[in-house]
Amino acid sequence: MSVFDRDSKDDVSRGARAVVVHAELAGGDRRDPDARLEEARGLARAIGIDVRGSQAFRVRDRKPSTLFGSGQVEAIAALAMDHDAELVIVDNALSPVQQSNLEKVTKAKVIDRTGLILEIFGERAATNEGRLQVELAHLDYQAGRLVRSWTHLERQRGGFGFLGGPGETQIEADRRMIRDRMAKIRRELEQVTRTRGLHRARRQKAPWPVIALVGYTNAGKSTLFNRMTGADVMAENLLFATLDPTMRQIALPGLDKAILSDTVGFVSDLPTQLIAAFRATLEEVLSADLIVHVRDIAHPDSDAQRDDVLQVLEELGIYGEGADPATVPPMIEAWNKMDMLDSEDAAHVREVAQRQEAVIPLSAITGEGLDRLQRAISETLTAGAEVHAITLDPADGAAAAWLHEHGEVLDSIVSDQTLALNVRLSHSAYARFRARKA
Incomplete structure (x- = not known):
């Protein structure tokens, strides 16, 4: 054999x-x-x-x-x-x-x-959704080839069988099987998307913003995620170490709670089948209040990798001509792996970063620049805060606590019937407060 x-x-x-x-x-x-x-x-x-x-x-x-x-x-x-x-x-x-x-x-x-x-x-996807998305992408790719039979649809292990196969047999049956399987997966993914939408709607009513880490594969997103959250997400020196999105609650200066999301890494020439298939997973990025673009600043092709990431974000409709300016989230660039540079190169990178907006040099390994990144995230999320006059039922202690926790309560007047507050809130925090009360 x-x-x-x-x-x-x-x-x-x-x-x-x-x-x-x-x-x-x-x-x-x-x-x-x-x-x-x-x-x-x-x-x-x-x-x-x-x-x-x-x-x-x-x-x-x-x-x-x-x-x-x-x-x-x-x-x-x-x-x-x-x-x-x-x-x-x-x-x-x-x-x-x-x-x-x-x-x-x-x-x-x-x-x-x-x-x-x-x-x-195919080997790395850990969740049912991830496996479905990858299988759909593979089916789409394989449908135009049919150079080997499709026995791996019944396989139990990871991977999708590019590395083997008994040869060209029953191509028409394969083609039919592929079409049927793709239709079934699309139906299942539609259900996943609806469920994810319900979860997202609940989060939007929750009192915290979402921050999405994006970047080229192996840029250090998972290491930074672990450093910021204390989690133990797989963070190896491997391409595509993370495939399925992971979310954790974190505290930031001036923001007691926020959600940090670690997402799949991008790569040059990412197959179009995967961009389409992973759209549901990357919807976490579409709905984020802030995007942190993690770059491997020590890599010789760091600038080209940046362009690849931005291209995928444009294809997803997050940025670029097709994006809605009202929903485009702000972005911070985290120039990671400063510890991989010699002292001369590191000094040059810091000098370049100082001349640019929303750029933070850091090392997820040593912790250099982490405090500055956290402050920048907090300042960006609370930028444009306005004072709002809000009237509550005096018995609504939860809402009052929410406002104290996520805004700056300037003053309050209590009567038998009402609790009147003047609160400074960011646009996103005020929108979440209104959604919470809806």
């Missing part, structure tokens, strides 16, 4: 011998080629693949049949043979024809960047 047969009891993705190749396309992104190749190796290692070799190739003209030139394809085949590789990972998007032709020449299984990311997501 092939080591890639998904009916095997072993998780075939782990320990598979692989080589990673990347096509530097003319007019492509501005990333450092070495950093891009290292990211691809990191993606492979994230699911335990044994990466034995890697190489980048300059591709001037994309070949419809193989993406790479004929000489480069031979070099890839030689690279795979030299390293006894069972798997060739192409850090680019491949068409079904290109994937099939490369497999014929290299005599190895071939997956592209999209397939690898989906495989990681």
Whole structure:
């Protein structure tokens, strides 16, 4: 039996011998080629693949049949043979024809960047919603390929079987099965979205704002989340260590309570299937009062990673031309991993940050800059506070306590019938108070 047969009891993705190749396309992104190749190796290692070799190739003209030139394809085949590789990972998007032709020449299984990311997501998704979202994304991706049969729909373990399969059989049955399964998942996700909406409505009536951490994968969001909340969310030096959203209550200067949300990391060339599939999960970002964009400021491609994150946020309708200015949340950039810089580079980063608004250099590992970040979050959430005259029933102690807790009560007058207060509240706090009383 092939080591890639998904009916095997072993998780075939782990320990598979692989080589990673990347096509530097003319007019492509501005990333450092070495950093891009290292990211691809990191993606492979994230699911335990044994990466034995890697190489980048300059591709001037994309070949419809193989993406790479004929000489480069031979070099890839030689690279795979030299390293006894069972798997060739192409850090680019491949068409079904290109994937099939490369497999014929290299005599190895071939997956592209999209397939690898989906495989990681399939293994990592921990909640039922996350698994449904990833499976829907994978089905959408696989529907246009159908290069192997769909027996993994019955699989019990994580992952989605890109790394194996018995070959092309019963394609029409597969196509029918895919359509039926996608329809069923969409119905289930609609129910999840409705339930999440109800939970969000309850939170909006609750007396605290929501802060969403977003950023490129492995930027340190979960480490910062743990530092700010005292939680123990998985925070390893792995790409896509976090997939499912995690929310915790925190205290901030001037705000006794707020909700901090850790979200899935973004990545360059994030498959469109995943952006659509994870829209429900990322609705936590859409409804946030404030977004903290965590950046790995020590990474050589930090600026390009920032652009990738903003592009995804635009595609989600949070920012950009399609966004409603009235609902666009403010953003703070947290320039993380200052501890990874030498003293000269760190001094330069701090100098640059001082010249920009809403930028906080910090280290989630050492705690440097954390107090400043917390103050900036609090100041942003309470900005634009206005004084409101509010009249309560004297017996409504809960509402009075809420106002004292989340605003500045300037004065109060008590009579037999009413409790009249003048309270300074932020726009978001006043909106939540009104929703709470509705």
